[in-house]
Amino acid sequence: MAITTKLEMRQSQSLIMTPQLMQAIKLLQLSNLDLVAYVDAELERNPLLERSEADTGADGGPDPDGAAERDPGPGEAAGTDAESPDWMQSQLETAAETIASKLDTDLGNVFPDEPGVPASPDPAALGGGDSYRNAATGSTDDYNLEAFVAEETSLVQSLTDQMNLALADPVDKLIGLHLINSLDENGYLFVDLDEAAVQLGVSAERLEGVLSILQTFEPSGVFARSLAECLALQLKERNRFDPAMAALIGNIELLARHDFPALKRVCGVDDEDLVEMIAEIKALDPKPGSAFGSSLVQPMVPDVLVRRASDGGWSVELNTDTLPKVLVNQTYYASITRTARNETERSYLTDCLQTANWLVKSLDQRAKTILKVSTEIVRQQDRFLMEGIEYLRPLNLKTIADAIGMHESTISRVTSNKYMATPRGIFELKYFFSSAIAATEGGDAHSAEAVRHRIKQMIDAESPDAILSDDTIVKLLKGDGIDIARRTVAKYREGMRISSSVQRRREKRGRA
Known part of the structure; x- marks a missing residue:
């Protein structure tokens, strides 16, 4: 075959990561607090965006008077408000055509229910100068290194890090997170443990064990x-x-009253010992949680609310308090476009309008996607909501993606940093996903978390004379319809920090 130089024409399709597409993906995975901060930054940067709480005219649109009271655009002359409505309508149509010619992003893989816009990418049109730069830093970076340096560890974060090392069972971790989030600023736990056990669907003994x-x-x-x-x-x-x-601790009220003779009688000590004991008490910290500073504690605000419906099902709705509401002021755009002095100014205004429209659309699609994913999660985990933590179904991202017709990566972004308020507490959406363990004789699969809980129950109930080996646990589980390998049992046991059968036999015989 001869080696020659020639020209070939090929046609292909590819997904271009344009700034609009990156913005849509970023909005999907932002938490509600980060989303509010992002929208606030866009409101400061983009003069065409405004909050929906602004005054509206009789027709429900932005008030022309309110728009006229804004700062005039570059080169805006007096008397421009008297132009005819027909002229304004033609300007808006022209702007819409301009935007349509520049809008080249296909959102088909991000928002499957929205048709893409088949057009070739135009780097010049999408550059936009500073339009897509980070509003806080002025750069295209997603984060600021100084924010990590200045960050202080909170009490909740410190306790959560310790819990992840001390607890391995997912159910115990969920109980621990519930208790950690119930602490006050001084580190005290003022909750009814019996009510918390009923709410979480676990036994009071297990909750007490996690608390200890x-x-x-x-x-x-x-x-x-x-x-x-x-x-x-x-x-x-x-x-x-x-x-x-x-x-002395049991009669702390006597110490508060400085009734030292009574304390000596109760404790059975002399004056010297009592002085030393009181000195030790004074050296303790009555408010251990206050050591982490007096910074404001940000409450966990759920993105989705799940309530019991009157027909026996579940009502799933978005928490509107977490959804920023913004509008595009088309009237203001029309008024300042007339006075644009050159092509640079007109291009800037068009870019602002394009960005504003895209942000409004992205926020709406984000809300719809979160609601759609959450509704399917509730449908899949109905038994968990009814009976408690131990009845979590095995669930993965692909199951949800196939059910609602989206990609797994989209489901992963939607479930990141999003929380759902249910009758059993507030849970992160990612908590509802766990691996599956096959059942014998073709039965329903079992959640890995439920199997771990079953193994722990078996080991806790064993007697010193009948220690269960991993092989014995495998046989017992298969008798209950759970098909599991011995190495999987060993992995789960080690993950829960449970020693081997030989070590447990020695420990229990030593206690006996």
């Missing part, structure tokens, strides 16, 4: 339900909680 682990975290004394318990936790950490100190 959380009470060993730093700073010492957190998760106490009273001042006496807070001081007792700190004394136990220092190995100073002897019977005399326990009697």
Whole structure:
């Protein structure tokens, strides 16, 4: 075959990551707080955007008077408000044609229910100068390095990091997150544990067990339900909680009244010992959570609200408080376009209008996509909402994507940093996804979290004379219809920090 130089013409299709497409993808994965900050920055940068709470005219559109009170555009002359409506309509149609010619982004893979715009990319039209630069830093970077340097660790973040190391079972982690989010600014836990157990669908004993682990975290004394318990936790950490100190903590009201003779009788100590004990009490921190500063705690605001419907099903709706509401002021655009002095100014205004329209559309599609995904999650996890944590169905991104006709990557972005308020508490959308374990004889698959919980229950209930090996656990689980391998049981057991059968036999015989 001869090697020659020749020209070939080929036709192909490709997805171009234009600034509009990147903006739509970014909005999908933003949390509600980050979304509000992003929209606020766009409102400051784009003169054609305004909040929907602004005054409106009789026809429901932006008030022309309000638009006229804005700062005049470059070169705007007096008396321009007296132009005819026909002229304004023609200007708007011209602007729409200009935008349509420049709009080249295909959102088919981001918003499947929206048709794409088949057009070739125009780098000059999409450059837009500073139009797509970061509003906070003036650069195209997605984050500012200084924000990481100045960030302070909160009490909730510190306790969550410790919990992820101390707890391996997903159900225990969910209980731990619920308790962590119930703390006040001083680190105290003022919740009814019985009500919390019913709300989460777990036993009170399991919730108490998780709480006892959380009470060993730093700073010492957190998760106490009273001042006496807070001081007792700190004394136990220092190995100073002897019977005399326990009697002193149990009668802390006598110390508050400075009734030292009564304290000596109750504790069975002399004056010197009592002085030393009181000095130790004074060295403790009655407000351990306050060590993390007095910064405002941002509440967790759910994006989706799930309520019991009158027909026995579930009502799923968006939390409108988390959705920014913006409008495009077409009247203001028409008034300032007339006075544009050159092509640069007209191009800037067109770019602002294009960006504003795209932002409004992206916000609307984001809301619709979140609602669609959340509705399908609720449908899949109906039994969890009815009966509790242990009944989570195995679920993955592909199942949701196939059910609603979207791509898995879109589902992943939608479920990031989004929360759902249910009758059993507030959960991140990603929590509802877990791996599946096959069932014997073709039955329904089991959630990996439910199987871990079953293994833990078996090991907790074993007696010192009948320690369960991994092989025995496999046989018992298969008898219950769960098809699982021995190495999987060992992996789950090690993940829950449960020792082997040999070590457990030694430990339980030593206690006996």
